[in-house]
Amino acid sequence: MQKIIITGGAGFIGSHVVRRFVKTYPNYNIINLDKLTYAGNLENLRDIENEPNYRFIKGDIVDLEFINSLFDNEKPDAVIHLAAESHVDRSISSPLEFVMTNVVGTVNLLNAARESWKGRYDQTRFYHVSTDEVYGTLGEDGMFTEETAYDPHSPYSASKASSDHFVRAYQDTYGMDVVISNCSNNYGSFHFPEKLIPLAINNIKQRKPVPVYGKGENIRDWLWVEDHARAIDVIFHNAKAGQTYNIGGHNEWKNIDLINLLCTILDKKLGREAGESAKLITYVTDRAGHDLRYAIDASKLKTELGWVPSITFEEGLEKTVDWYLANEEWLANVTSGNYQQYYKGQYNNR
Numbered sequence: 136m137q138k139i140i141i142t143g144g145a146g147f148i149g150s151h152v153v154r155r156f157v158k159t160y161p162n163y164n165i166i167n168l169d170k171l172t173y174a175g176n177l178e179n180l181r182d183i184e185n186e187p188n189y190r191f192i193k194g195d196i197v198d199l200e201f202i203n204s205l206f207d208n209e210k211p212d213a214v215i216h217l218a219a220e221s222h223v224d225r226s227i228s229s230p231l232e233f234v235m236t237n238v239v240g241t242v243n244l245l246n247a248a249r250e251s252w253k254g255r256y257d258q259t260r261f262y263h264v265s266t267d268e269v270y271g272t273l274g275e276d277g278m279f280t281e282e283t284a285y286d287p288h289s290p291y292s293a294s295k296a297s298s299d300h301f302v303r304a305y306q307d308t309y310g311m312d313v314v315i316s317n318c319s320n321n322y323g324s325f326h327f328p329e330k331l332i333p334l335a336i337n338n339i340k341q342r343k344p345v346p347v348y349g350k351g352e353n354i355r356d357w358l359w360v361e362d363h364a365r366a367i368d369v370i371f372h373n374a375k376a377g378q379t380y381n382i383g384g385h386n387e388w389k390n391i392d393l394i395n396l397l398c399t400i401l402d403k404k405l406g407r408e409a410g411e412s413a414k415l416i417t418y419v420t421d422r423a424g425h426d427l428r429y430a431i432d433a434s435k436l437k438t439e440l441g442w443v444p445s446i447t448f449e450e451g452l453e454k455t456v457d458w459y460l461a462n463e464e465w466l467a468n469v470t471s472g473n474y475q476q477y478y479k480g481q482y483n484n485r
């Protein structure tokens with residue numbers, strides 16, 4: 136019997152983690168703590184919302200009083216922390232929000248856990264979900280390992296790097312049991328369409344321009360979100376205290392090649408002529424400080440804990456496109472309202 140607070144459980148990756156834990160561990164008590172920002176959506180969890188081992192609590196991790204009383208009332212045994220502002224482009228226009236949620240919010244949780252877990256650090260765990268972006272950018276060769284020095288370039292990655300340092304400091308200073316994982320780019324169902332893959336699928340479907348930053352030569356290492364959720368499960372249950380694991384799909388794609396692949400898949404699925412969707416590709420001004428290449432060496436996770444991705448990128452992308460085509464209502468709901476405003480600002484009305 137364990138009580139686990141999962142923060143950010145109404146977001147993209149968080150909802151997959153919550154679903155996995157609720158379904159796999161009926162004897163655990165799972166609390167989803169989420170502020171429901173523009174990125175949080177309880178529709179992502181409709182299939183498990185009535186499970187007896189699941190509860191949703193709305194709240195802000197930046198609100199210290201709320202977080203302290205949550206720990207007093209619930210007395211959790213563990214935290215799996217995913218709540219964050221997660222979009223690099225938004226961090227360029229509003230850096231302070233990223234400092235508040237990603238840094239101050241994380242320290243609030245650490246403080247509440249430190250107080251609440253005094254005397255039983257060996258029976259509790261703070262699992263911090265982080266990103267490969269803390270390592271900065273790669274040239275043409277090499278991969279990020281757990282030993283790569285931190286070198287963040289965007290306000291988003293700087294805020295995540297800062298939160299990682301705080302988490303490690305709480306292990307070193309107070310002896311808390313902490314674990315961190317740094318994952319590469321995820322894709323899959325429930326991905327908010329401000330990020331490249333769901334935005335491209337949505338635009339191709341609607342015959343809208345597909346914005347590609349710069350020359351489209353930046354490279355990302357894509358992992359199916361359910362494989363990330365499984366990695367978090369494996370690490371949460373098996374990692375030694377203080378450990379860090381990189382998680383990645385060994386699956387590097389140049390943005391332009393990935394967009395062309397999506398165009399080909401959608402031409403077939405939507406009954407369009409070959410090459411029709413690719414005409415939508417539109418090169419736009421590059422992202423400021425755009426990291427060239429990410430690639431994860433996940434061999435530590437494979438060797439020590441036996442995790443490897445379960446499906447190929449082709450299978451995962453096919454599943455993902457099918458999911459977006461079958462879930463038009465979800466897509467219509469999340470792209471109404473504020474999304475329109477954000478989109479116009481980000482892409483200059485294109």
Ligand code: NAD
Nearest residue numbers: 143145146147148170171172174175195196218219221321
């Ligand atoms: P997301 O933006 O889809 O979801 C974030 C969730 O956090 C939302 O439900 C939102 O409502 C919630 N939230 C935001 N601010 C909050 C606050 N102040 N208090 C409580 N809840 C708040 O993000 P995601 O893509 O699912 O990423 C989840 C985590 O995984 C983040 O920490 C991110 O840095 C990390 N990560 C993401 C990726 C990726 O490819 N998306 C890869 C590696 C790591």
Ligand code: DAU
Nearest residue numbers: 221222223266267268319320329330331346347348353390
């Ligand atoms: O690497 C892990 C990170 O991956 C996570 O920590 C972040 O939370 C997540 O958002 C993601 O960051 P990226 O910046 O890599 O993802 P995004 O989908 O925004 O962009 C992927 C690539 O596509 C990147 O090189 C920028 C480019 N891009 C993005 C958008 C939104 C475009 O060319 N056009 C676009 O419209």
